[in-house]
Amino acid sequence: MIHASCPGNATNGYQNRAINLPGRIEAEDFDPAGYSDSTSNNEGGAYRTDTDVDIKEITGGYAIGWMTVGEWVEYTVYVPEDGEFDVTIRAGAVESGRTLQVVQCDKVLIEAFNVPRVSAWGEFKTLSAGKIRLTKGTQVIRVKVGASADVDFDWMHIGPYSGPIDEVGAGGPGNYPLGNAPVKSSGCGTDGRSALLSGGQSVSGGLPTSTQLRIQSNNQNREYIIDIPANYDNNKPYRLFYTSHWIGSTDNAIATGDHDMRNKSATNWSYYGLRRVSLAAGEPAIFVAPQADGATWQEKDNRFLFNDILQKVSSSLCIDESRVFATGFSFGGMITYSLSTTHQKQIRAAVGISPANYNIWLPNPLPRDPIAWMSVTGMSDGTTPWDGGNGRGAKYAAERRAQDNGCTAATIPTWNQSSPSRHICYDYQGCGENYPVKVCTYNGGHDPAPYDGGSGSDGLNSWVPTESWKFFTQF
Ligand SMILES: [Ca+2]
Ligand SMILES: [Ca+2]
Ligand SMILES: [Ca+2]
DSSP, X not given: OOOSOSXXXXXXXXXXSOEESSEEEEGGGOOTTXXXXXXXXXXXXXXXXXXXXXXXXXXXXXXXXXXXXXOEXXXXXXXXXXXXXXXXXXXXXXXXXXXXEEEETTEEEEEEEEOOBOSSTTOOEEEEEEEEEEOSEEEEEEEEEOSSOOEEEEEEEESOOOSOOOEEOOOBTTBOOTTOOOOBOTTTTSOHHHHHHTTOEEOTTSOTXXXXXXXXXXXXXXXXXXEOOTTOOTTSOEEEEEEEOOTTOOHHHHHHTOSSOBTOOHHHHGGGGHHHHHHHTTOOOEEXXXXXXXXXXXXXXXXXXXXXXHHHHHHHSOEEEEEEEEEEETHHHHHHHHHHHHOTTTOSEEEEESOOSSSSOOOSSOOOOOOEEEEEEETTOSSSOSOOSTTOSHHXXXXXXXXXXXOOOOOOOOOOTTSSSSEEEEEOSSOOTTOOEEEEEESSSSOSSEETTEEEEBTTTOSHHHHHHHHHTTO
């Protein structure tokens, strides 16, 4: 029985009324005609007899039990004002991998999240499932079981919740918990790779896995290079790295690792060395190197290029939408910083190598949404100095990130002659666990791949790819 209309009607609610939000919704108080159950009759026999939904008696009340694949229940609620609401759910499953989803008239409000695992039926845990946006009025909220049975469901609280929380669920864009389950893109399970790559060019001096492509973005014909693992599996959600080039350079330079340095090669330093490190870790990833329209990334249109490439790649390939990362050197670090101020919901973490917070398009005022941020700067860098004064420089970008990420204010320790190594890194304390800020400084100038053995850059021995990889893979 599916309601034909949304928003809802209070008379469809349990006992002919809508449940007022914010507040707790008992699972067993579903709408009399708002459910889908796979068996006739109430198998538990408790609380309500005029329904097929299976209800059991538990300590202190009732819960829906025997919730099997695809079953759902609906609740007619009254939302007093438009707004964002926390959703807290008390549920339990004896087996792992059981999921629930929160839906409103076929619009997904919370993607499938894992139901807390319990040691026996009748036990429950409280899960912070995420946030939803609701509009004022009488609405219908549906809770739906995912691809595996069984789940027991006690209640759902919509609005501020002050009781104890046992687990954090899948979160949502901009607020995924550490170690969240991958969020598969729409390209997963499709053969979109061949369509994506058709008409592409191989990369001169680059790797056989890299392809140069064109894309229409903001009425411009733009270029980028994509690198897809040789053994690409369209059911595996890969990390995606968006790697931007420095001034006067090209996507080819990123894909071939072409910068003045020791141990220079595509194998060693393509995609800022992250490709080599990802393969060494046994965790191949997908890399994108966009091409600027001209020598630099100053135009604000470049944020649309990011959107368009991300849309194209995520609908063609299998990526983990909760693990999209950005990095770049110099002007590439500056566009990375720019993107980090506008794409907190798309980019999980960003690493600026010799970045700056000026000579680049930034929204004004800067949004204050948190995002994980790491930066790398040589203390004798005269091109993008650590502290250029007047709020200009990587130092100020890091301080701003620390503020937005809830970190404890600190004077950032930087490399100096008495430092134990040619580089040091500082992790801000007290940041939200999803929003760390890390600052690495070193004895050197304006280098994309500094290493501890000497001055300049080294494509194989630089500590930047390994520190960046560590930073990106903590999520
Ligand atoms: Ca039943
Ligand atoms: Ca059932
Ligand atoms: Ca209950």
